[in-house]
Structures are given as structure tokens and as C-alpha cells.
Amino acid sequence: MVGAYEALILGTSTWGDGELQDDWYDGIKVLKGMDLKDKVIALFGCGDSESYGDTFCDGMGILYEDLKDSGCRFVGAVSDADYTYSSSVSVIDGKFVGLAIDDMNESDKTERRIASWTDLLKAELA
Ligand SMILES: Cc1cc2nc3c(=O)[nH]c(=O)nc-3n(C[C@H](O)[C@H](O)[C@H](O)COP(=O)(O)O)c2cc1C
Numbered sequence: 651m652v653g654a655y656e657a658l659i660l661g662t663s664t665w666g667d668g669e670l671q672d673d674w675y676d677g678i679k680v681l682k683g684m685d686l687k688d689k690v691i692a693l694f695g696c697g698d699s700e701s702y703g704d705t706f707c708d709g710m711g712i713l714y715e716d717l718k719d720s721g722c723r724f725v726g727a728v729s730d731a732d733y734t735y736s737s738s739v740s741v742i743d744g745k746f747v748g749l750a751i752d753d754m755n756e757s758d759k760t761e762r763r764i765a766s767w768t769d770l771l772k773a774e775l776a
Pocket of ligand 1: 663664665666667668669671696697698699702705706707708753754
């Protein structure tokens, strides 16, 4: 199924203490077993920066780590400048590896964040 697509958009909440959403545990094994060379992957994650500021959206970073050596190309990294958090494994050099959404504390920013991100994806996929 995945083989039919050039680009994949993958998302996860962060559960527990910086863990991947349970639903992903089987799915990530399937993806890791596939040939993802030349696939384009965009990631998004949902988290809570106020209650879980030291593991904010870590699940998205776990997906990134699991897939980064697969030969795929990631698109849609987002600056962390607009977020308040202490630590996140999904941030590399000041950018989230995808779109971080915090609908618990910053729901007023969600629509604009998604709109900016989809514009970014369109530009990076063009
Ligand atoms: C028990 C529990 C643990 C959580 N752990 C984290 C966490 O480590 N990092 C984070 O950013 N958000 C964490 N969250 C917040 C969720 O990721 C956030 O509320 C998410 O949007 C939930 O969406 P869902 O219920 O649709 O999966 C946690 C929430 C709960 C209830």
C-alpha cells in the first residue's frame, strides 16, 4: 500500500513519559521493514507543552529516529521559536522535525500553524 505513494504524512500524539502513541508500535515495525528510499515523509505530532514540557511532542521525534536511516527525505521542519517547552527529542538545531501541535494550551494557534505548514509542504514538494 505505502509503495504506491511518493509522499507520506505521518502523525502521532505523545503518550506516557515521552512515548510514541500505542497505535504506532505495530505500524512503525511495518514501515521500518519497507523500502522507503526516495519516499518523502512529513511528520506532525500532538502534545502538551505545559504539563509535559520536558518531553514535548517526543513521539514525533521517535518516528523521525526510527525512519531517518531508511533513505527517505523529510520535509516540513518547523522552527521552535513560537513554542514554550523545556526539552523535546523532536527538535534538531532549533527546528521540530515536523509540525508540533499543542491543542491543549495553544488551540488558538493550531489553525494558523496547520495552514503555514501545509503551505511549506506544498513549496517543499513542488
Ligand atoms: C498520560 C498522558 C501522558 C502524556 N505525555 C505527554 C508527553 O510526554 N509529551 C507531550 O508532549 N504530551 C503528552 N501528553 C499530551 C498528549 O499528547 C496530548 O494531550 C494529545 O494531544 C492527546 O491526543 P490523543 O488523546 O488524541 O492521543 C500526555 C497526555 C496524557 C493523558
